[in-house]
Amino acid sequence: MVAPTVTLNSGFEMPLVGFGLWKVNNDTCADQIYNAIKAGYRCFDGACDYGNEVEAGQGVARAIKDGLVKREELFIVSKLWNSFHDGDKVGPICRKQLADWGVDYFDLYIVHFPIALKYVDPAVRYPPGWMSADDKLELSTASIRETWTAMESLVDQKLAHSIGVSNFSAQLLMDLLRYARVRPATLQIEHHPYLTQKRLVDYAQKEGLTVTAYSSFGPLSFLELNLKDAQDTPLLFEHAAVTAIAQKHGRTPAQVLLRWATQRKIAVIPKSNNPTRLAQNLQVTDFELDAAEIDSISALDKGLRFNDPLAYGLYVPIF
Numbered sequence: 487m488v489a490p491t492v493t494l495n496s497g498f499e500m501p502l503v504g505f506g507l508w509k510v511n512n513d514t515c516a517d518q519i520y521n522a523i524k525a526g527y528r529c530f531d532g533a534c535d536y537g538n539e540v541e542a543g544q545g546v547a548r549a550i551k552d553g554l555v556k557r558e559e560l561f562i563v564s565k566l567w568n569s570f571h572d573g574d575k576v577g578p579i580c581r582k583q584l585a586d587w588g589v590d591y592f593d594l595y596i597v598h599f600p601i602a603l604k605y606v607d608p609a610v611r612y613p614p615g616w617m618s619a620d621d622k623l624e625l626s627t628a629s630i631r632e633t634w635t636a637m638e639s640l641v642d643q644k645l646a647h648s649i650g651v652s653n654f655s656a657q658l659l660m661d662l663l664r665y666a667r668v669r670p671a672t673l674q675i676e677h678h679p680y681l682t683q684k685r686l687v688d689y690a691q692k693e694g695l696t697v698t699a700y701s702s703f704g705p706l707s708f709l710e711l712n713l714k715d716a717q718d719t720p721l722l723f724e725h726a727a728v729t730a731i732a733q734k735h736g737r738t739p740a741q742v743l744l745r746w747a748t749q750r751k752i753a754v755i756p757k758s759n760n761p762t763r764l765a766q767n768l769q770v771t772d773f774e775l776d777a778a779e780i781d782s783i784s785a786l787d788k789g790l791r792f793n794d795p796l797a798y799g800l801y802v803p804i805f
Contacts, residue, residue: 487768488526492753494671495694496648498593500561502748503768504529506700506755509710512538518759519545523554525764531674531698531755533565533598534583537613543587561593565652566637569614571602571628576636580645582608595646596674597633599653601795601802602626616800623800630658631665638668650674652700653793653804656689663693672696676793677752678704678743679722679786691751698753701793702743708792716792727786731779738763744770746783 489503505527510518515538519530523545532542546562549555564587570579580595604624606614618624640646650672651662662670673690677683677699690697701707706723708716722728723739732742740763744754748771756767775783795802 487765487772488528489768490771492696492751494594494648494696495669496671498647498671500594500648500672500696500753501527501529502751502753503527503744503770504531504561504563504698504753504755506757507532507536507538507542508700508757509707510536510538510542510757512541514759515541516545516548518757520549520554521761522764523549523560525761526768527764528555528559529561529563529753529755531563531700532587533596534567534570534579535565535598535613535615539564539583539586543589547588557589562587562589563594563596564592565596565598566633567613568599568601568603568616569606569618569626571597571626571633572605573628573632573636575605576633577639577643577645579608580640584645591644592646594648594650594672595637595640596650596652596672597630597637597654600630600651600655600658600804602628602630602633616795616802623802630662634662634666638666641668648672650695655805656686659690659693659695670695672698672753674698674700676701676791677747678702679725679728679746679783680704680719680788680790681792682784682787684784684787687750687752696751696753698755699747700755702747702754702756703740704790705792711798713792713797715790715797719790722786725786727782731775731783735773735775737773738766741766741770742775742783745773745775746780749775749780 491499648671652674705716
């Protein structure tokens with residue numbers, strides 16, 4: 487099965503269900519990409535900060551070589567890390583990431599966080615993480631406008647078909663949309679029943695941006711990071727509101743959570759090492775939840791954010 491697509495405001499088609507590369511281990515990444523393509527995945531969501539783009543590219547190259555897929559059938563996403571927001575650093579790092587993937591263009595290139603950090607030369611440390619070369623959290627003077635202007639040049643140079651943003655608030659979007667020559671095609675945010683961000687989703691969609699949800703399963707994604715909030719929060723897979731709907735439809739809780747998003751035109755990027763769950767996560771557009779079921783899941787909202795720099799001891803209070 488191949489996921490249906492949504493048309494971005496840039497005119498390009500993006501699969502509604504993709505495969506997320508966050509926390510995919512380097513030693514298994516190439517195989518996971520290859521197997522995901524075999525299972526029908528066509529969208530892959532990567533980033534500089536994930537540190538596995540070389541291996542992801544190897545998986546793509548093998549799949550293309552074996553005739554499983556053509557490059558133009560894939561939708562490859564990557565992200566601009568915080569350390570490369572200065573206008574003159576955007577193009578060079580994008581080209582490095584393209585080389586790591588072994589492709590000529592990204593289908594979508596996203597500003598990962600609305601945070602400009604001091605530049606770290608890739609020859610010194612890559613991916614650079616949050617700290618400067620002096621091992622301090624140091625901000626750059628680059629504005630979002632400076633960064634976005636450089637992002638637009640990637641489209642002009644055909645290094646990226648579409649560009650977007652991640653972890654932006656409605657206020658930052660309002661500001662960006664005032665001057666953007668190339669409008670952001672997507673907004674990627676943490677989105678699950680414990681954090682629905684309804685106002686932000688509604689605003690972005692009203693402005694023609696496609697919203698992509700990350701961490702669709704809520705606390706599950708963060709257990710291995712030893713975040714207290716994640717450990718203290720009931721798993722969505724076991725929540726009665728979710729399991730009852732899953733049982734009614736003969737689906738897994740994961741499929742219900744993903745359908746809750748995709749039915750509202752929100753793209754999802756789950757990952758799994760398990761071949762059965764890998765296939766199941768792709769099969770989330772062939773059944774319908776009724777309005778009451780969607781409302782009952784949405785009612786679980788606690789405003790509970792897990793992916794917050796402050797939770798990792800980083801004083802970057804962006805949310």
